[in-house]
Amino acid sequence: MDAQQITGYLKQNNSHHIKFAFADIDGILRGKLIHRQKFESGLQNGYGFCDVVFGWDSADQAYDNVAVTGWHTGYPDKNCRIDLATFRNIPWQNNIPFFLADFSGADKEGVPCPRTLLKKIVSACADMGYHPEFAQEFEWFNFSETAKSLQQKSFRGIEPVTPGMFGYSILRLSQQSNFYLDLVNLLEEFRIPLEGLHTETGPGVCEAAIIHDHALAAADKAVLFKNAVKEIASSHGIMASFMAKWNADLPGCGGHIHQSLWNTDKSHNLFYQADAEHGISELMKHYIAGQLYCLPFIMPMYAPTINSFKRLVEGAWAPTTITWGIDNRTAALRAISQSAKSARLETRIPGADSNPYLAIAASLASGLYGIKHKLPLNIKPVQGNGYLDTSNGTLPKNLLEAATAMQQSDVARELFGNTFVDHFTATRVWEWRQFNSQVTDWELKRYFEII
The missing domain is CATH 3.10.20.70 (Glutamine synthetase, N-terminal domain)
Incomplete structure (x- = not known):
């Protein structure tokens, strides 16, 4: 219209x-x-x-x-x-x-507008002759809480809507059927159709996959999805949280990004080549190589908070190493290449707390960097446990380390420009300063009496 x-x-x-x-x-x-x-x-x-x-x-x-x-x-x-x-x-x-x-x-x-930044990256992609198809999927926890109740209990004793580790549970979905049916139906009316919705392992946790679309539209839907889920949940007396890691004993919440490049009329998936090893085209290899190469310099765009890095730990369904693999969920990048229709790359580093515009911009820009520079994919796909393969390096351990690396990176500045990099990394350093100035419950319990 x-x-x-x-x-x-x-x-x-x-x-x-x-x-x-x-x-x-x-x-x-x-x-x-x-x-x-x-x-x-x-x-x-x-x-x-x-x-x-x-x-x-x-x-x-x-x-x-x-x-x-x-x-x-x-x-x-x-x-x-x-x-x-x-x-x-x-x-x-x-x-x-x-x-x-x-x-x-x-x-x-x-x-430093995130949507404007993504529009620039999408425009550059179009100039290279590619149509970027993207989708972001989210995991999040649901709680029998309100903003007021959390404040009153000082964020202690937070109560999930359901107990137990119950992934892919039909029972749990039926026990909260009014909420979940409202989610899928109202989101559909809101022009955010879901490809799937299911429970994940953990009390009150869900995962939803949004149907793929052009990169900008996909980011729009992802941003709106997070806010819409919170609003719909609230109408059911539920609080939805996209925090990356709300409990140290439970898995974190991912915001994985699925992506592929097509020709301009979307008739051919350029990531797929039937006669190539694993069905992966040379273009897709360059794209993967670009993401792996740029990863250490753009991490805050995938993991933007202090809490983000507490999700990125071994054995918790989140990557810790700079790796890629064929349908391997322990790697940072998961290549899915069985057919021309579904061939794509899943970037598994982003958490549910990521800004979709920035996470998708980072994925697309770094992949295009590999294509532009014809980077060879010299890293072999990881076999088995990707947590054990540190041969190509590991992800940054905290936000300050990641922000400093990005701040000092010529690669990040080539991808996103000085104005954005200077501003964004300064905001991440600020975030670290706010955290570092606080006295935590852990410190009180550890030191108050015994030291």
């Missing part, structure tokens, strides 16, 4: 207000409810939006180490543009019209 059709639809349906939102640097949706008159007046030239949304963290604390905005700039408005192609209605909110937005209208001003 174009602008005229959408404004006509709003009038015909007596819609006086619309919602729009964009993802900040952490992937959190920030937005507004605005009158239809304001919506129509900004369709051509955009809307002013305070750039503090890129100057504070997930707790709305202002960064003191970034250049693009801050007290030194006065937090001015920057030009935000609604993407009409993202129009949908929110079925669990009286079908209010909704749009996604980004700051591509302020790109020359150096706004």
Whole structure:
């Protein structure tokens, strides 16, 4: 629908207000409810939006180490543009019209907008003659809690909706059938169709795979999926958490990315070659080689929080080594290449806490880097336990190590530009500083009496 059709639809349906939102640097949706008159007046030239949304963290604390905005700039408005192609209605909110937005209208001003960054990578991919097909799948835990109850109990004694380690359980899905049926049906109405939904191993944990789409649309759906699940869950008295590792004794939550490159009319999967070993084309080999080569320099885009790295431990269904394998879930990259229809690469490093725009941008940009530079895939596919294969290196151990490596990397700057790298890595260093300044429960229990 174009602008005229959408404004006509709003009038015909007596819609006086619309919602729009964009993802900040952490992937959190920030937005507004605005009158239809304001919506129509900004369709051509955009809307002013305070750039503090890129100057504070997930707790709305202002960064003191970034250049693009801050007290030194006065937090001015920057030009935000609604993407009409993202129009949908929110079925669990009286079908209010909704749009996604980004700051591509302020790109020359150096706004580090994640969606704008991904649009650049997608454009470069198109210039190389490829159609990028992507999908992100998520694991998350569901709790019999509310925001208020968690605050009242100081985040202790958190209660999952169901007990026990019960992966792929039909029983557990049926015991919460109203919630799960609402998820699949309402998400379908919200233009986020799910390929599958099942329980994972752990109390109250689920996994959902979103049907694949063009990279930008896939990222849009992933961002909206996380927020939509939280809103739908809340209507059932449930709190959904996409935290990477909420409990040290349980598996973490992944946000794996499936991807393939096709020709421009989507008639041929360029990752598949029937007569090649394992069915993997030379193009796919270059793509894998690019991801492996760039991985140490872009890790914060896959693992953006302190908590992200607590998921990346041995034997917990998350990778720890720079490896790839054929249908091997212990490797960082899992190649699936049985047929032309399904041949793809699964990047298994990202957690459910990742910003989909940045995680998908990192995957696509690093894969294209391998193609552009014709990097050879000299690393052999790992056989068996990928945790034991450290021959090509291991993943960074914490956020500070990862952010510092990215900050100092010429590769990251080639992929994403100086403005984004400087800003993003500064926000990750800030995150580390906030964590490092706190006294934790672990420290109190360890040292308070005995030292």
